[in-house]
Amino acid sequence: MSVYENFIREALIILLETLKKLECHVAVGRFGNRGPRSQVILKQFDQPLTFRLGQMLLEALSFSESSHVATGVEAIANYIWGHSEKSSTINVKRIALVITDGLSEELREDKDQFTDTKRAFDFSIAILHVRSTRLAEKMERLQSSLEQVCNNLYVSIDPFEPSVKSLASSTSILLALAFKQIIKSMHDPSLTSSLQTSDKTRTVYIKPISIQSCEQNRNSDYMWPAENLEKITTYEDALENDGSGSIAKSLCFVNLPNNALPNEDNAINSLQQDNRTQDIDNYQKIRLDYMEEAQKKLENELKYVRFQCQEKIQEAKQIWQKAQIKQSKLITELTNVFEDYVMPFNKFSRRRADFSGPLYLPGLVKAIATDFAYKRIGSSKTAGGKRHYSVVFAIDISMSMIGHLEQCAMESLLLLTSALVQCGIENFGIILFGHNVQILKKFEQPWDEVTIYMLLKNFMISSMIGTNDAIAIEYALDMLSQEPTSNIKKIFVLTDGYTTCGLGLSEALVRADSENVEVIGIQVGFERPCVHRFYRDWIIAAIPSALCDAFRYKYRKDNDGPFPSLSDDNSLSDKRIIQGTNDDPQEYSYLPKCSIPLKLLLKQVVEDRIANFSSIDVRHRMAFLDTLIAKMNDEQMSIDDVQEEVDTLMFRGHDTTATALNFTLFMIALHQDIQQRLFEEIQSIFENDNERACTFDDVQQMNYLECVIKETLRLLPSVPIIGREIQETFQYDGKTFLKGTTAVIFIYEIHRDPQFFPEPEKFDPDRFLPELTQQRHPYAYIPFSAGPRNCIGQRFALLEEKVFLSAIIRRFHLTTSQTYKDFVPTEQIILRSDNALKVKLISRA
Known part of the structure; x- marks a missing residue:
């Protein structure tokens, strides 16, 4: 069998994976010499088929012993079935599927060596015969005998024939033959009126099975392992651990x-x-x-x-x-x-003003007060969504x-x-x-x-x-x-x-x-x-x-497609x-396909920086990534920790930053005087050159733009609510707060404290001029949280926003037909508006 070992392993994998999907109880044994040490059970019926067990099975096939098929089958059958009663249920069938080259003294052309064993343990036998054309005459006589022994559950193949590339098709044929025989033996119309067959289809009428209630097994301490629940399956798992390669891209x-x-x-x-x-x-x-x-x-x-x-x-x-x-x-x-x-919301409990629909009294009053410049006098039931x-x-x-x-x-x-x-x-x-x-x-x-x-x-x-x-x-x-x-x-x-x-x-x-x-x-x-x-x-x-x-x-x-x-x-x-797993550039793609190369690109950046870190002058102020690598070299962080921090900085803030940019554009469009002041600052920096790229030095001069961004984040923080776990028990205002309690911090309201922000609903960027912020409490303004658990990407976010907003304001004038009251905050982790915020961009060219 040694010359066929790759084919045998392939056949075993196909059999095990197929039977696993068919939910069959499967045991695996190995046989060779006559001695008891050669008749080995590699997998019991009740053992789950895991990747680790599968690897062990493949490694346990040595192909270095003589072949005693009948002895091996008898020993293995006795071990796995010898201590249990014969199957009394007609719907339970036993099959021993044997893979052999047939070169055994125990296989004779004139005798069924398995008769006593099959009768003793009530099972059928199927044989996958891996033969050699060099022994064609002998194998031809043996083949006829084996077909009778197996009741035609027999497939013969020579792996070295030019037309044969693998055992996959032969193994599939043998399994199909075995299951057809099982179904044929089980199909007896007298047993149940709910089983019917025809030439083309087989219909199974499903009778009701009683539903059970989940119960606590009081004799078992089993509970889903905590380490399994806390394990996050990653993109890298999909790329590296999927042996089939079927869903890698x-x-x-x-x-x-x-x-x-x-x-x-x-x-x-x-x-x-x-x-x-x-x-x-x-x-x-x-x-x-x-x-x-x-x-x-x-x-x-x-x-x-x-x-x-x-x-x-x-x-x-x-x-x-x-x-x-x-x-x-x-x-x-x-x-x-x-x-x-x-x-999405599918029930609405309140009406709001609209251009059509039943008459809406508040809208009519507003229309009269504005000499009908306001035209939403109708109503639609689109508020109070549930x-x-x-x-x-x-x-x-x-x-x-x-x-x-x-x-x-x-x-x-x-x-x-x-x-x-x-x-x-x-x-x-x-x-x-x-x-x-x-x-x-x-x-x-x-x-x-x-x-x-x-x-x-x-x-x-x-x-x-x-x-x-x-x-x-x-x-x-x-x-x-x-x-x-x-x-x-x-x-x-x-x-x-x-x-x-x-x-x-x-x-x-x-x-x-x-x-x-x-x-x-x-x-x-x-x-x-x-x-x-x-x-x-x-x-x-x-x-x-x-x-x-x-x-x-x-x-x-x-979405009109294409659809994966x-x-x-x-x-x-x-x-x-x-579709989507080949190398065709026209393949169906979607966001996951794009994010994988980007993550791998960042991984490569980190690895390249680590390789060149020794040449970096650490006497000067180091970049963020260099600081992380230095901590890794001091064994304070692992390379995975470094990669996670880089991914966090690059990916995790995209939604909050986009939200902040939306709100800032809206507030600039609402306040034309502030927009003009911003435009003048930016023009002075770029000297009326709308084509010049923005540099880091340019960003450092955008002081008033930074005030505008900060004031927007005060009124409309991207993350309005955060939670923190209390580390030590303490008392405040006559109340005791226990260690381990989750404290909810409502940033949206903190930023509206009139003690620190007079006229808190007014949009006033001057609040953040240096002379007005020096005496302010450091925790009065916390759009990025505060303390050791604050947002590590806040400086990067401000940098992104300045570059983006300066590019917009240089080239466009912003207007809007809405008012601040049109902003309706929704109760989500990231602050959003229940209404769409509409801003019109008019080219300055």
Whole structure:
């Protein structure tokens, strides 16, 4: 076998990965010499197939021993099946798949050496025969014998034939033969009336499975590991750890608009059959009864947990909060995407002035007072926006999710639930599904530390075969049917796309369409995508942080394409083509593709600077990056810490800086006298040369522009609220503030303290002239926070804003038809206006 070792390893990888996705219990053994040390179990049935275990399996194949196939198969079968009873369930089948070159004294042409072993342990045998054409005559006689031994579950291949490039196709053929035989043996119409077949399709009618309530296993201390929850899956993971290379360049894909539901016609035809209508109604009633019973059990379990497990609950709360802090930037970005695109305001409680609509009395009064220069005397119900949504998360915890996909699913759930809560939507449910279906959170149940504790206790990959995603979606639809009809309803299914429900999944999705519920299949992870094969609406993300861009791209109404998408080649022998993964410059691209090279470019800059650091004169004032490298050389920081600080400086401030620039342009347009003074300052610096590039010396002279920026940040700070954890217990104003308490600092109001800023609502840049700031309290003005945790990029942000604003003011005159009252602040982490701020730029040329 030694000459075939690369082919054997390839075949083993194909078999294991395929059987993992099919959720089969798999054990792996190795045999060679007759001695017991040569008959080795490399993987038990209950061991999860991880990357590390897979590497160990490949390394354990030595190919240096003689071949005793029958002895090896008997020894391994006895070890893995000898202590268990024969399979009494018709739906459980045992198969021993043997890879051999057939060069063994125990394989005789006139005898089945496996008969006694197969009978003793009740299993079938399949053989992948790796043969040599040099022994063609002998192999031909042996092949006929092996085919009879295996009941035709036999595939023979010579890897060195010119037409053969790998064992992939032969291995696939053998697996297909094995599963066809299993299905044939299991298919007996007398066993169940719910299994029907035809020449073209096989329809499985899904009978209701009872939904269970999530419970605390009181005999187990298991809880989702804190280190796993706090681990952030990075871009580098996607680039380096994805062995297939399938999603290395494009980090997210979404479905095309007006995408068709796969298998929709077959599902509709199945649902419309005469004998199904009554069953469907009965099944829904049964499910509702199951759901009511499960919800009552869940309520009782939550009461018990709340009073009996306080220590564990607090531990779970701390784990979750630490993970949220680590992911805070992503949560904020995803929140903005949800608010702007996925779940915008859909209910409005107040009217505001408009050009048309019913008569609006305040607008009419204002129009009369301005001699009808103000024309908004009508009204539209567009103020007081609220979000009325009902959402269910259905989370796949089946066997095929084990490992990396499991990690990504939990990380994605953290991001999605945190974003929903920040949007003000706590009206969501959570269902876990695998072999069983469990309810973790019902709609009226608060999203608190008890529920989070129950999630961490129950988020555990099922050891039983089955992915009942169709049942989970049916129960999710039943839950949503109890919600107000005016709510927009969504189901987010976090899964790898592999199902054991057959056409039942399509039937559940057809029902969702009929009830106007949007179901989105979400697959997060490096592994080959499958979710697009079953869902009309789907998102595929290589890493959880790519979900922000994926949701934005899917829901932006102004997108006309091109859309990142997946397509399958019709040829079974060709690999799946994923658009956006080739070297064509016209490939579909999106923001994640751009950000990866930029991050790698910055990484290269850091590495080059480190390499040349010895030549830098440290006696003079060092640049920011040089200071970080010096600390790294003193072992105060790692290279990863340095890279993170550089990334923070370059990337993290883009949103806040853009917001500050918008507000500053608006305030300059509102105050023409201030704009003229600014223009005169800038003209004096550039000496009426509008084409000359801005230099650092130029920026240093823009004193009044700096005052304008600071006054804008006083009135409209980009980050109006920040939080800090109290490090020591102290007393203030007769009240005690305990260590560990989170203090919320409302910068927006601090900047309006009349003690330090007379007429606080007035826009007056002169407040920041040097003579007026010297006696001011240092914490009276904190747009970038203060103390050791202040923003490290504040000087860089001011530099960016000066360069940008000076370029605008040199070339354009700014006007606006709006007033300061048109700015309506919204309650978000970054300050935004509920109204669009409109500024007109008139060329000065």
